[in-house]
Each structure stands twice: as structure tokens, then as C-alpha cells.
Amino acid sequence: MAHSGLSFESDMQELIIQDLHVSIADQEIIRGLSLSVPRGEVHAIMGPNGSGKSTLAKVLAGHPDYIVTAGSVTMDGENILELEPDERARRGLFLAFQYPSEIPGVTIANFLRAAVQSRMPEGEELEATDYYAQLYKKMDLLEMDRSFTSRSVNEGFSGGEKKRNEILQMALLEPKYAVLDETDSGLDIDALKVVSKGVNSLRGPDLGVLLITHYQRLLNYIVPDRVHVMVRGRIEMSGGKDLALQLEEKGYDWVKDDIDEPTLA
């Protein structure tokens, strides 16, 4: 266990997952996963389809369908598994969804305003002018048209627009930890560059990022500090950014073969 020495220090600015087991419909999807992301770092999780990456992302965010059967998740020393999804969010956890939901009739402007307002102390009203100034600044960063704000959240959006909208929300809400689930999928190369630029501009000592992808391509633009390979609900290999290139070259089978052998034997 790589983190056993660190996890008990409550002043650690780190997202720590220890020996996590998660089931849905009596099927175990996450099977003893451990990982930690300190603030200031970007960690990539790569893995084949169906290995449980999105499950991990949703469990971190508190999705009610998944059952945590064992293990712990702490954020800056606080156990978050008992918290409601919105409490986790307000404490600084952000998830950019692989498949963001549509909310008919609710404009981006109103939705984000409610999200920002939810982070303010009770009784304090968000100042409209400040809010729009902030929002427009972030939109400019992501090269988004102002008219975007009056569209209903994700309704009728192209794949690329949805992903850009996720990053816009991340930029505005300034999380401590962000989990980006396949933010690169469905993006053409220009959109990928814009989104990467957005994420990179948010990088800094106060933000930890967990970047989920199954293509190496994204990692050319958002260069990770660490790369983890996830197969069938576990981290099976970890390394520096070069691990992604190795994976690209050899494929996931290389990792699978590597781990299948001992279990077969």
C-alpha cells in the first residue's frame, strides 16, 4: 500500500482512495482500488472500456445507485463517503461527466448562478454583475459565444458543446479536485485544443485533477504528472507520463497479459 503512511495526516491536501470496493446490482465493479491525487497534480487514469472508470468517477461524486462495500475516500483528510453529492460538490469536488444530463428549460446562466449561489453563506445574495463578469471571463477563455448562456443546459448540444460546457462549469466553480471523465471523447482536434487550454489554465497548486481517458491523445495536450492503468476495477500499473506512450504502443492487452498470468497460474 503506497499511501498507508500518509493517509492519517489530516492536513494532507490530497484526495485519497483506499481499497475501494463498489458494487451495482450485486456485481462488483471496483475491486479494491487505491489511489491518491495531491492538490497541484494531474493524474491520468487510462483503461479499456468497461473497466470501471466512470463508475469510479460517479462513486467519488456520490451517485446513489452504486454501493460502496468496503474502503474509504477522503478529501483533505475528511471522509466524504457519508456526504450527499451536493455536500461533496460544495466542499470542492467536481465531476465533468462523460454523458452530461440535459435540463430542459433551464438556461446555463440560471443553472450556473444557482450553482455559484449554493456555495455562498446563507443569507448572502450573489451580485448579478459580479457573476456575469466572472462567467464571461471563463467563457472567453473557452472561446464560447455569449449567446450560449441563454440556451438550456445541454439540450440539443453537440458532443463537443457538452464537453466545453462541463469545463466552463469547472472553471467557474473553481473546485479543489476535479474528475474529468472522457472529456476528450467526441471532440475534434480544434475543440480538444481549446478544452485542453482551458484545463491547463486552471492547473495550479490548489487543484488536483483526475483525468479519465482511454486515448493517449489527450495527454499530449494535458500532460499528466502520473499515469495509472485501470483494468477490471483495479489500478494495475502506475508510472510517469511515458507510461501513456507505452500503452499507446503496446495496447491494454500488454497490461492485461501482465496481470492475467499470475491469476491463471
Add this chain to the structure above:
Amino acid sequence: MVQENKSLEIERNIGDFAYPETHTHDAGIGLTEKTIHYISDVKQDPDWVREFRLKAYRTFLSKPMPTHWASRDLEAIVFDNIRYYLSGGIQPKRTWEEVPDDVKRTFERLGIPEQERKFLAGVEAQFDSEAVYSNIKKAVGEQGVIFVGSADGLKEHPEIFRKWFGKVIPTGDNKFSALNSAVFSGGSFIYVPPGVKVKHPLQAYFRINAENFGQFERTLIICDEGSELTYMEGCTAPKFNTATLHSAVVELVAMKGAKIQYITVQNWSNNVFNLVTKRGLAHEEAEVKWIDCNIGSRLTMKYPGVVMKGRKARGEVISIALAGDGQHQDTGAKMVHAADETTSNIISKSISIGTGRATYRGLVHVPKHLKNCKNNTECDALLINSHSRTDTYPAITVRGTGNAVQHEASVSQVSAEQIFYMQQRGLSKAQAMSLSVNGFVNDLVRQFPMEYSVELKRLIELEMEGSVG
């Protein structure tokens, strides 16, 4: 067992009125010819009105309950237990301390002004709106607009009143319009002279009194040629102070080229049967538009209608219904095309929460001999949690050539994924719910006047908080 029942009884009565024991100033309980005479005596009705009431009473008795198509829950109404008239001298009494806390909180959250709260909660019998609205009243008075209570209207302006009273909605239209015709009191009478465009919306508030909040309001509005009027009734505050049966009748008459917009927002308490008949008559190139928002009640049955009698007349019904736990909103619209080139539009959105139930009934009638008539109907239902139920019963009879009807219906759910997505952004479950619901009705809420739309949004928030628990 006995104890359980007892506590249930007490629960039910929280917030109920305490009526004075003596019945010398009201019509007592139950309905007979004597009751009608009593009401006519107290109100000093002209003879024709007394006759009208008595005839209506007989019609009421002869009409069956519409349970062959409507909810059987109607059978729970016991006509013999109802108090049909309270004269002005006697008012129900309750102190502010006796008003339940949740009602006070709702007033607070809705931002209802202090003096109105007391009236709405039934602590005060009068809400003195004179000071607030006298300017507007004066202004419309100078334009020749008549705006009085229906009792004054029938006495002071019989030549206009009698011509249209009971003509748009005949007494025998249904059992409840007959009941209203027998025992009506309260409601407004408005006449707008030719060409006058009333700038400010007129509100029932302007001349509110206890009768106005009565059970059997009767409103008649006549807009003469080329005139325009917006009328608003109700408010988003819970009307929890009242009796269990409400049966209003509202008749609108738009003469050639006139425009009437009638806006209702009602928020009934859970024990109320709200059975309302509303219809407008649109003459040539006239327009009648109903904007209707129904929240609460045990059972609401309401199908605002427009009879398009003149060429190029237009009718529109925009409605929002919210059925919370244990409530049934049975609403819809009736569009009767009776001239060429008439157009009608119905947009209905319902929200069902928990065991709440929303039913849409629409009638669109275009007879064979008419040409170039159009109807558009959209009805959308939003379900919140699996118990919710929604039914749609469109009855569309369109004959003849060149007439076009378009009907769209949808049922959607506030999905768990949607709520999770919003929660992930920091919104509580209740906030997420209310934002979804507000989004669903957003395009309709925008058609309400500003102060209503703001209140409506807040009201939906409150309902959602309650439903998430």
C-alpha cells in the same frame, strides 16, 4: 385504535375556522328553497335575480353528478353539510396566533405584505386595498370603465348585466354551474367601453372582501368593440381559510375586435373541491385568452373555454397544473369554433408529485360547414417519482375542409441522473427538483405578469422542498 382516530381528527382541524355558534346571520347548513330566499333577502336581489336563482336551484337538483366521466371522488361532497352563505355581518374569527406555522412561513417565503397576510389567513375580514389601488381605480373610472362587485353590477347596470349574465355559461351547463347560479355571491362585474385599452391589469384585489373569497363567486366581464383588458384573480398564497367546496362561474364577452386576458393563480389547501366553470365568447376578430395556474386542492375540475363566434376570432388557453401528494388536477380546455377562419391554441403543462394525479381533458370542436379554422394543442406532463399518474383525454372533432388541427402530447420524468447532475454542481436535491420543474414550465410562466411569475417560481420551490422532505 380509538385514540388514533381521535388524533387524526385533531390534525384535520388545525387551521380551520371557528364559526360563531349563532346562525341568525347566515343561511345555515344545507340547501333548500328557503336558503335561496334567505340569500336573495339579505342581498336585496331584484325579482329577476331571485327567479333566476330559484330556477337554477331546480336545475341543480335535476342534474346528476358527472361521475360517469369525472372522478368518483366527487361523491365525497355532501351538499347537506355545506354552508352556502354567510352574510357580511358575521365573519369567521381566528387570531394570528392560531394560524399554523407552516402557513406563516409560506407567507414569509412568498413575500406577501404584512397587511395582506392577515387577510389571507382569515384573521382580518377586510383587506384595505383602497389606499394602494385608488389611483388605478380612478384612472380606469375616468375612461368609463365599470368595475364593481357582481351584486352591485346587477343592480346598478342591469341593462348591460342582464344582457350577458348566464348567456355564455347557461345555468344548466353542468351541475356546478347550476349550483353557482343558485347561490352565487361575490365576484366582479366589469364593463370596458368601446376602444378603451385598460393599461394596468385589473385585479380582484382592488375590491377584495370576505365575499370575494367566498365559495360561489360569479364574475362577468364585457369588453366592448375594440377594447382591451387584462384581469387577474387569485394569488400564490395558500388559500387555506375557506370551506371545502368552491364553485365559481366566470363569463367573458369580447365584442368585435376586443381582447381579454384573464389570469388566475390559485393555491388551494388539500381539502378543497375546486369546481369551476369559465368560458369566453369571442366575436369577430376578438381574442380571449385564459392563463391559468392551479396548485393544490383535493380535486380541481376546470376547463376554461372559448366560443369563437365571429370570423377570425381567436381563443387561447395556457395552463399550468401542479398536483402534489394526494391531489388531483383535472384540467384542460374547450375550444368551440363557430365561425370561419377562427384559430385556437391550447398549451397545458402538468406536474404530478408523489401520489398526485394530473388529468388533461381537451375539447376542440370544428363543425363541418366551417372553413380555414386552426387549432394547436400541446400538452406536456412531468412526473416526479413513480407513484405519479397522468392521463390525457383529448376529444377533437374536426370536420370540413381546410381546417387544420395539430396535437402534441408528451410525458417526461425528472430523472435521477438529472438530479444527480445538478447536485454534483452543489444544488440540494430540493433545489435541483425545483429548478427542473421551473424549467419545465418556464416558457409558460413567462406569460404571467412579472410579480406573479416571481411568486410562482418561489411557490414551486416551496412545493419541491415539501416533496423531497
